Amino acid sequence: MEDAFFAELDRQLAPADAVLTSLYPGDRGVRQPIHTVYVPADRFDASTVTEWATEARAALDQHGGSADELAGILGLPSAHAAEVYDRVRAKLEREPIEDLRIDFEDGYGIRPDEQEDAAAIGAARALTKLVHAGTAPPYHGLRIKSLEPPSRRRGVRTLDLFVGELARAEAVTDGFVITLAKVTSVEQIAAMVVVLDAIEWQHRIPQGTLKFEIQVETPQAILASDGTTPLPNMIQAAAGRVTGLHYGTYDYSASLGVAAAYQSMEHPVADHAKDVMQLAAAGTGVFVCDGSTNVLPIGDSHQVHAAWQLHKRLVLRSLVRGIYQGWDMHPAQLPSRYVATYLFYREGLETAAARLRAYVEGGDSGYLDEPATAAALAGFVLRGVECGAVDPAELDRLIGVDAASLAKLARRPLRS
Template sequence: MRVTLADPSALIPGFERVHLEQSALYPYGPVGWQPVHTVYVPADRFDAGTVRAWGDAALELMRRHLPQRELAAILGVGGDLADAVHGRVAAKLGAEPVEDLRVDFEDGYGQRPAEEDGHTSAAAEAIAAMHAAGTLPRRWGLRVKSFADGDPVRSLRTLDGFLTGVVERVGRLPGGFVVTFPKVLMRAYLHQFADCLRALEDGLGLDEGALRFEIQVEAPQTVLFLDSGLVASLRGRLAAAHFGVFDYTASCALPPHEQRLDHPVCDHARNVMRTVFAGTGVELSDGSLAASPASDDRRAVQELWRRHAELVGHSLGQGFYQGWDMHPSHLVSRYATVYAFHLSRYREYTHRVRAWQERREAGEGVMDEPATIKTMTAALRRADLALGADPAPPA
């Protein structure tokens, strides 16, 4: 064919450099396994049997308060899915009740300067025992105190003692470790913390990049300095961004009864997080419901499950596939809602993707775009992983 421009490449000098920069900022990668939740347990209440105790407690609540015939009404699960979801939840609670564990030394633990060293050593011993027994969750770690509290030395002492204790007892750092860095009010704290992780790697003889962390977005000030360049500047250290609903809503001066995950203020923060971290490989997680059943009465337990299921569904609909669970009862509504979410569209998405691949119409007036097919393919992969494919336990 005839063309007008003799040498188009001469019109775009520096393209290769810009394209390399794009690849570094937004690395393409297939959907990988991500835990559906993070369970936070205060350090003084954590031991090697905690995960199994949570699973047993959740199973007992399910046995007494969630008959299979009532699943649809209580948790909003479609009637045709109720049987499959009920069975999956029970099996999950029996085999792997917790996918991601954090031993909490921050808000859930409080200020205990005389006790924190002891609880740190005990937590490291418990982690080593779980690893030896094969009960360590696929993801695990701790939440340290915030630098914003004015005492970074205490935060780092706990992290150092925990990691040193685990490595000494196990002989190495088991796979799946991540540390949660809360209340980041200044961007500089992130780079300071990353430097500390690098120093710990050197001191413990770990591979470079073995220690990664997740930032908690818990204040409007944090939202203001989030950008894609932040991820690149941390050189692969930033693994995830978790939304902290209660500190965030308090920072926005919302009244207590409006401190909820589905408040528009929280939707805005999550939208910023999703926009900033899109394509960067940084995982996103929503926050929690700060409530447990008011009593062991069936109505109280079921009402909590209804509300938690609403919030989990709200998060999933916004593309946040992970959230925090703070009580054994949350495991039931978490897994039931996640499984129903993925199963409800699985057959439809499979049919539409196959139709596209075979260059035929999907039917029912659907006209799929390539971007939609890409999204549905990712959704199917995410569903397979959440429903039990590729378990990838920590090494």
């Protein structure tokens, strides 16, 4: 065929090409935290992260004090029990919380304005101390009340006060993120962009700095009145500011009439909502985050073990479904979160590495892996490295690549 034919073909498809590139840019090139820890605003201070780490280690010592003991409690295979246990202990020392959210919504409740004003300023100052000390979790921020009429002014005021304190102290970081609760319409997302523009201008923050997550916990966020899902339009309306879609287990389930005893991350209505979220976010660079379990590991060892077993199973279930982040609500959930996550990556490492090495070197792994599957394999190993389940030194030994080459295989753009 002549060049003129292909030129006309390019011209005809140019608008669709531009839309695809704009709406589906792919991986943002940043690490996704494996969890988001929620702490009520009135319980947060500069010692909270240290206290969570101390309580998590104490729970592990008291209720799962050795690798063999924890293996028996959580059903860890002997081949991975010791390495998982040691890595979890090290993680709780080094980086107990990957993502922290100071909660001014359901975890905080409705308070007098002067009380929430003081809490917003106090929490921001406490976070500032962590940022300046270099001890803040890699990702951190706050959850504000929704933009529904009853809570709109309160949510925006809290956000303005909080960000203003950070800005004055030069403590707004790349890891700062806002969670917008109970979103019900695309218009609320567009309004949130207006709010963030105004706050950035007011506090002399570079435009586009402030990012936020959409909390998917209302039926209207999954299915609009016209029978379509509004989530893709919400992502577009955010003008590049949305970083994640977070599933709200209990608000969403209750809204659909699910009885309290059956509200769970694995209820069919939850799976349907998260399937829609994954479809809407695919290719956009927006992360999907699962919800939480409200069964807490507290009480005697029998109760703690039962809660850990449930949490481990739910975390693994999410990981298998391709959802790599969830919520944690109590320090004693950190051991089971990290055990489940590290087990997931350690069990799959050797097979994934062998397939990747064969793909890179043109060898035979027993699998006919196409580029998309190779990217998924590389993404799996890269996530393991980022959370501490895999050592960077293992990449060269098992795959024959370094971290930069692994990121390239995973189709993740390298950030300078």
